Amino acid sequence: MWRLSLKGAAGHRLRYAMTALAVMMGVAFIAGALVLTGTIGRTFDNLYNQVYASTDVVVRASQPFEAGLSYTGKRAQIDASVARTVRAVPGVAAVSSTIEGYAQLVGRDGKPVGNPAAGPPALGESWGDVASLSPLRILPGGHPPSADNEVAIDKHSATVGRLAVGDRVTVLTKLAPATYTVSGIVTWAGQDSPLGASITVFTPAAAARVLGTPGKVDQVNVQALPGTNRAELVQRVRAALAAPGLEVVTGQAVTREGQDAVHRALGFFNVALLVFALISLFVGSFLIFNTFSMVVAQRQRELALLRALGASRPQVLGTVLGESVLIGTVASAAGLAAGTGLAVGLRAGLAALGTDIPSNGLVLTGTTVVAAIGTGVVVTVASALLPAWRASMVPPLAVMQGAASEARQPPRRRALAGAAMTMAGAASIGMGLAAPVPGPLLWAGAGAAALFVGVAALGPLLARPFARVAGAPLAHAGVPGALARENTVGNPARTSATAAALMVGVALVTSMTIVASSTRASADHAIASTMRADYVVTAGGATVNSGFSPALASSLSRLREVSDVTGAKLGTARVDGATVGVVALSPLPASRLVDLDVSAGSLAALSPTGIAVSARAAAEAKVGIGSRLPVTFTAVGTRALTVEAIYRARAAAGDYVISTSAARALLPGSLDALVYVGLAPGVPPAVGRAAVERVLAAYPNSTLMDQAQFKAEQSRQVGQLLNLVYALLALALLIALMGIANTLSLSVHQRTRELGMLRSVGMTRAQVRSMVNLEALLISLFGAAEGLVLGLALGWALVAALASSGLDLVSVPVAQLLVVTAVATLAGVLASRRPSQRAARLDVLAAVAQE
Amino acid sequence: MAVPWEGPASHAAVTPWPAQAVAAEMLDGVKVYGRGVTTVRALDGVTARFFAGQLTAVMGPSGSGKSTLLHCLAGLDRLTSGRALLAGTDLGSLDDRSMTLLRREQVGFIFQAYNLVPTLSAEENIVLPLRLARRKPDREWVQALAALLGIADRLGHRPSELSGGQQQRVATARALVTRPRLVFADEPTGNLDSSSATRLLGQLRAAVDDFHQSVVVVTHDPRVAEYADRALFLADGQVAYTMNEPTSEAVLDLLAGLSRPRPRHAR
Structure with a gap:
């Protein structure tokens, strides 16, 4: 067999x-x-x-929870003196302290090196003299940074930023922008750069100042003497330190x-x-x-x-x-x-x-x-x-x-199974999106698959009336149209199975389009309803691991043309066992620049020990004004903060807001992801903008936007993401179109005799071609229509499920969806090009040749 | 004699051709299939005439080239050499489109396998050639044809709901609906039982007698000869014999002779 x-x-x-x-x-x-x-x-x-x-051994601060790969969830720093203590422990051959933080190089062209908005991070590091404990190696022709105004940079950045030894280079850190001399070019673990990230290497003293805190380091790396048992060394180091908040690991x-x-x-x-x-x-x-x-x-x-x-x-x-x-x-x-x-x-x-x-x-x-x-x-x-x-x-x-021929009338069993599957799919999607089940995405995904198969099984029932109605105009447009319609109506199972693939593609594109459009509408609404600032300064797309020194906000606040400025820092914390985002703002200016729709208490008066909480989070944690809310930060551990304001506009600031002064201790070293700027009364926008831009000239990674530009930027980011999804769905759509071409080819092959007969009684090649094309048109139209309806339902369900993440508006972009449908249908007709040509070229004799 | 198509002038009835006018003609037709060792000369220099207003039977054993003759004469296939003329037009000079239009206007086909479009009703199948030519079907004419062929009450049915005989009569009506100069039938009785076959042949005869149609039937069914004005016998791709007013007995005798292996390689 x-x-x-x-x-x-x-x-x-x-x-x-x-x-x-x-x-x-x-x-x-x-x-x-x-x-x-x-x-x-x-x-x-x-x-x-x-x-x-x-x-062999690493000493660092212990952290209350794992916050992922971001500066805002950084461990606390440890005392620099730890290194001396550890060096004295028997069995230790060498120690090296490291400091790491944000340092963005500015290239010769005045632009930030790399793609800080979307690419790999911009790292700053301290130079360590113990070669065996450092991945950094100076290339010939340069030397390690020996003075605090010198830096070494990675080879990749040197190439991209066209920087060489001896050049002056601007570096953006958490302090004000400063200029350094390139003392050398380094490789990192033998590579030009760690996967495209840029590295700026400072002297330990400079690193402590611009990346961390003087007198503190991030971790101490230890090399053991040959023959030393590592586990025992860890024990000895632990005993020697005996300080709380320290962690000694291999x-x-x-x-x-x-x-x-x-x-x-x-x-x-x-x-x-x-x-x-x-x-x-x-x-x-x-x-x-x-x-x-x-x-x-x-x-x-x-x-x-x-x-x-x-x-x-x-x-x-x-x-x-x-x-x-x-x-x-x-x-x-x-x-x-x-x-x-x-x-x-x-x-x-x-x-x-x-x-x-x-x-x-x-x-x-x-x-x-x-x-x-x-x-x-x-x-x-x-x-x-x-x-x-x-x-x-x-x-x-x-x-x-x-x-x-294939079964013409779908059996009742199939219809029942299809209906059952459709409903089970819809229920499973509902469970995944709305109910608290384990693996919600799996539920939703499996549900969507079941829904599609169910609708495909029901398809034959729908295909017949659809083709009849949609094909009605064709029937009056001559024999090719009428026959195309009859073929679609006459083989509902084939029509619907062929259309099913396109249905899935169009449904996914439609739902994603709706989610994107709703995201845009919600973001627009959030900006319009909360943003009272005249301008916002952003560091490009990504808000994690890039941003501005707080020096930017202070420079701006010194301007005569500006009345209010607040930076917005983004942090990670833990509340009630869940990892949450925390935003830090300067209370007084923020209360004038960002309308959080405060329902109780006051944002303007937020104290360094206070926290503002969204109404939703407050209800969930059952706290009110004056309650103490325990919040855990990676750097300092758990602090009980007093709830001093409750607000409703979550879209602007998430669920938790603290003051900038609180952030100095709780989120050390974090950057301003955004800076809001309000002009002084009576200052013409052109004058104000020019003043702000003069300050921003020192920060080449900044972009100044007014409210309309900010909206457009958010919209652009959503659009970028949507385009990525479209690109990833393109293969599915291509396969769907291949399905249409394949079915038509097989159907043309199957109907060789019939086509030959039609040719023999006087159907021209052009008529044969248009018959097959029109059949493809009807099939694609059916698939696209099914997909549109399912996509609307799926999109609505997704937006509803995402309501808690700020998607509070459902927006259906009618024109865009019509374009999607039209493009899918036309693509289906294009897919019929080859089958229709083959049908037209068919040998007339094929019909009359007896077996 | 009142003929149904001599109605409104717009229907441009076929003027009965003078007796012995030529409806179709093949001059030294050669058709070669394949190449090299597999070469088959299906037609090997056929010259034949088909007269207007006659029913001509083309007979011969399997592989004698009779179907190929029909295909080349009807514009379904092209000769390798020689000429095929249909209603005075040299088919070799036509491109695919003109050939299609010529078939649509001048020729009707009846096949052994009926070849109806399964998704269309009987009536829709009958008027298909007219609709392809974007001509409006004359309902009275369709009704008259349906009545003549005995399928007036089956017009709304799909082919799958009709018997084989009924399907072949629908195909016959389709062949006649355009009032073509020539109707070609390829083994039309091949799939029919005896009474259906008799009935169909009577109706083809009526088309010739009553409608002055010219009909060419390719067959190896000797009964067809009874209805034919003339019979043409093919063997090995050549015209072996022609017979006027044939009878089935004479045909049977002749066929028996043709089928007998001829000593081709005489010493």
């Missing part, structure tokens, strides 16, 4: 080509994502191993921590990519199902012959399934190869964006191979299961009859 599968697949290879291509593309996506993240993960693993190769533990954090981050990235890969394969499964259904219907006689010759039902089932296994395996293997190539391309793309992954060779693990090929084969076989089952049900007697 395996032999028959082989022959079957080979004999129908043209018909299966599209199936194989769809599987290949989906698998390539999966493999590409896995290889890329695998390679990045391995690279990081190696780098961490290298960086901590000689570090270098290995720190290495693992870093590696784990990278793998966790990559895991999220991976899941995001794999979701889109699975969407593509899901869309492809409709194509596979359709192809196998049509091929089985065409081969009914052949299969019946097998049965008549003595093949058992399982053997026939096995033959068809065998074909699917074969196609799935071959296509997946090709997909794996293509995916590896894709990873190379993606790496190049990331490098172009500034994240340079050192080429240590691509990592193709066994897991990647098994996952990619396994998924491809499982999807192919699962999609072919139902058609194969139908094939096995062909009675031997069918040998005597002509090839029967």
